[in-house]
Amino acid sequence: MRQPLLRAPLRAAAAVVLLLLAPAWASAQEFGRPEFFRVEGLPPGDTLSIREAPDADSPALGQAPSRGRLRGFGCTNETPSGLTWCRVKLGPIVGWARRRYLTPE
Numbered sequence: 001m002r003q004p005l006l007r008a009p010l011r012a013a014a015a016v017v018l019l020l021l022a023p024a025w026a027s028a029q030e031f032g033r034p035e036f037f038r039v040e041g042l043p044p045g046d047t048l049s050i051r052e053a054p055d056a057d058s059p060a061l062g063q064a065p066s067r068g069r070l071r072g073f074g075c076t077n078e079t080p081s082g083l084t085w086c087r088v089k090l091g092p093i094v095g096w097a098r099r100r101y102l103t104p105e
Contacts (some may be wrong), residue, residue: 007046040103061094
């Protein structure tokens with residue numbers, strides 16, 4: 001008879017996980033899965049920084065060339081700056097890039 005007492009905490013934990021994942025899941029669903037982006041809108045000869053966190057002051061992990069193709073894993077504008085950033089992968093590098101420079105393919 002103790003099983004019902006254990007179910008309540010498990011349901012509460014599952015609800016918390018769903019609430020935390022909802023913004024990223026919803027934005028990824030806008031583009032469908034998997035999503036791919038092309039880097040566009042950079043000044044000639046410039047590259048797009050892929051950063052450790054969705055913040056311009058975060059360390060750069062790598063650079064994506066203009067017209068480069070990135071795989072995306074969802075975007076969010078829930079950042080301190082209010083700017084939209086997308087979780088991206090370029091080769092072995094996984095980080096964050098500004099949505100402004102990413103065009104869905």
